[in-house]
Amino acid sequence: MTSDPVPGADDGYDEWADALVEEGFYLECPNEHGSLPPRRVCPECGSDSLSEVPLPVRGEIVTFSQVHVAPPDFADNTPYVTAIAEFGPVRLTGIVRGLDAEEVTVGTRVETDVAQNGTTGKRLVVFRPRQ
Amino acid sequence: MTGVRVAGVGLTPFGEHDGRTGRDLFAAAADEALADAGVDRDDVEQLNYGNFMGALAERQGHQAPLMAEAAGLHCPATRYEEACASAGVAVREAVRAVRSGEQDVVLAGGMERMTNLSTARVTESLAVAADELFEVRAGVTFPGAYALMARAYFDQFGGSREDLAHVAAKNHEHALDNEYAQYQRRVTPEDALDAPPIASPLHLYDACPITDGASALVVVSESYAEANDLAAPVRITGTGQGGDRAALQDRAAIPETPAAADAAEMAYDDAGVGPDDVDVAEVHDCFTIAEVLALESLGFYDPGEAVGAARRGETTADGALPVNLSGGLKAKGHPVGATGGSQIAELTRLLRGDHPNSDAVADATVGLTHNAGGTVASAVVHVLEVAR
Numbered sequence: 001m002t003s004d005p006v007p008g009a010d011d012g013y014d015e016w017a018d019a020l021v022e023e024g025f026y027l028e029c030p031n032e033h034g035s036l037p038p039r040r041v042c043p044e045c046g047s048d049s050l051s052e053v054p055l056p057v058r059g060e061i062v063t064f065s066q067v068h069v070a071p072p073d074f075a076d077n078t079p080y081v082t083a084i085a086e087f088g089p090v091r092l093t094g095i096v097r098g099l100d101a102e103e104v105t106v107g108t109r110v111e112t113d114v115a116q117n118g119t120t121g122k123r124l125v126v127f128r129p130r131q
Numbered sequence: 132m133t134g135v136r137v138a139g140v141g142l143t144p145f146g147e148h149d150g151r152t153g154r155d156l157f158a159a160a161a162d163e164a165l166a167d168a169g170v171d172r173d174d175v176e177q178l179n180y181g182n183f184m185g186a187l188a189e190r191q192g193h194q195a196p197l198m199a200e201a202a203g204l205h206c207p208a209t210r211y212e213e214a215c216a217s218a219g220v221a222v223r224e225a226v227r228a229v230r231s232g233e234q235d236v237v238l239a240g241g242m243e244r245m246t247n248l249s250t251a252r253v254t255e256s257l258a259v260a261a262d263e264l265f266e267v268r269a270g271v272t273f274p275g276a277y278a279l280m281a282r283a284y285f286d287q288f289g290g291s292r293e294d295l296a297h298v299a300a301k302n303h304e305h306a307l308d309n310e311y312a313q314y315q316r317r318v319t320p321e322d323a324l325d326a327p328p329i330a331s332p333l334h335l336y337d338a339c340p341i342t343d344g345a346s347a348l349v350v351v352s353e354s355y356a357e358a359n360d361l362a363a364p365v366r367i368t369g370t371g372q373g374g375d376r377a378a379l380q381d382r383a384a385i386p387e388t389p390a391a392a393d394a395a396e397m398a399y400d401d402a403g404v405g406p407d408d409v410d411v412a413e414v415h416d417c418f419t420i421a422e423v424l425a426l427e428s429l430g431f432y433d434p435g436e437a438v439g440a441a442r443r444g445e446t447t448a449d450g451a452l453p454v455n456l457s458g459g460l461k462a463k464g465h466p467v468g469a470t471g472g473s474q475i476a477e478l479t480r481l482l483r484g485d486h487p488n489s490d491a492v493a494d495a496t497v498g499l500t501h502n503a504g505g506t507v508a509s510a511v512v513h514v515l516e517v518a519r
């Protein structure tokens with residue numbers, strides 16, 4: 001099941017997620033395609049020349065859902081709001097904290113944070129409100 | 132290149148099959164398909180078998196040879212896994228094997244057992260089809276992912292929960308007389324609107340049920356059908372497959388499914404037909420919004436136009452383009468790895484005239500099936516034609 005440890009599965013991802021607490025980053029190729037690690041080549045053009053670029057501090061929610069039926073890893077959190085937010089050239093998926101479900105709309109401005117999933121101990125991308 | 136016919140189809144009823152193993156379910160569907168085709172077991176040269184979560188649900192990997200054994204077949208057997216499009220790709224590869232001239236008779240289909248797991252475990256097992264790092268860890272479930280697509284659709288194009296409720300009501304209505312359907316019961320748009328939320332804006336009746344079931348098709352070459360004097364009027368004239376980024380966040384547009392558009396373009400070109408030629412379609416409505424996205428990707432509607440199709444009566448049994456006359460995944464059930472095969476089985480029966488809803492499409496000559504994997508990171512489209 002998904003909570004079982006898979007050696008190596010977090011390589012690159014954990015470092016990326018940890019960075020979200022302070023200054024996050026994304027990967028950029030010479031053609032200015034944005035992507036997220038872990039990654040060997042740009043998924044758009046195949047370039048293997050990827051550099052880390054600071055993630056814009058403020059993002060905007062592009063879609064969201066309040067989830068009522070959760071997998072076991074999130075059973076303690078229901079209901080929770082999961083969202084996709086746009087930060088410049090990349091989008092991230094995370095859980096919204098610090099806002100009631102009714103307050104979340106398309107266009108809500110957020111910043112990134114990282115929490116721990118209490119069930120799995122894995123890092124959890126979190127969006128918090130930011131003007 | 133040789134033509135391809137569907138010589139016979141077999142399905143188990145979809146629903147809860149307590150105490151039946153996957154082997155038993157698939158063997159029953161295969162048996163029915165071979166009997167329907169009038170094809171001898173010994174003539175089957177290859178088994179193409181779709182399954183998604185068997186290693187989790189029944190703790191059984193390497194299922195294809197087991198299924199061949201269960202069905203009494205002595206031939207090479209391969210499992211195809213493409214999440215909810217597993218059987219669709221199994222059929223597509225069967226078509227390609229026959230067209231290449233390598234095989235004359237391929238049994239293709241799939242099986243899934245799901246109801247033996249708790250709802251939470253099924254939710255978790257289905258989530259494996261999403262991106263583990265960027266979606267599953269962020270709490271995205273399968274309904275949650277389609278909910279994200281639905282919200283983005285409403286935001287970009289308009290449409291409402293009420294529009295989606297009409298999709299649910301339509302497909303339940305179509306399933307009333309289908310003996311293979313899990314739910315042969317009416318659901319009104321009001322029922323759908325009042326049902327408890329699963330992942331907003333999607334509620335219980337926006338979602339397909341958790342289902343056990345199997346599908347099987349006997350796919351043969353034109354020459355085999357003629358040499359053996361088979362009554363096999365339905366031809367598979369087009370097949371196509373498309374792919375996309377796995378995670379929704381990485382797609383160019385969230386409320387669109389270009390993998391399905393690519394698969395459709397390939398299948399239309401292959402068959403030499405276009406969306407205007409299609410008389411009836413079975414599309415992958417794992418959630419009500421999925422049917423809407425499918426109809427737009429398949430070229431039946433412009434982006435933003437399909438959400439009101441069921442409400443306007445255009446995709447109902449008496450509409451201009453009846454969609455999901457089987458009841459769809461929504462009412463018929465969605466045993467993930469069997470679904471793509473069951474769509475083609477249902478469409479074959481509809482075109483042959485031996486489906487309970489065949490009267491609604493008595494003059495139909497061209498049908499289309501659309502089978503999607505995950506949030507349409509993969510899609511398989513088939514065109515079926517019958518001579519009238």
Ligand SMILES: [Zn+2]
Nearest residue numbers: 029033042045
């Ligand atoms: Zn690039």
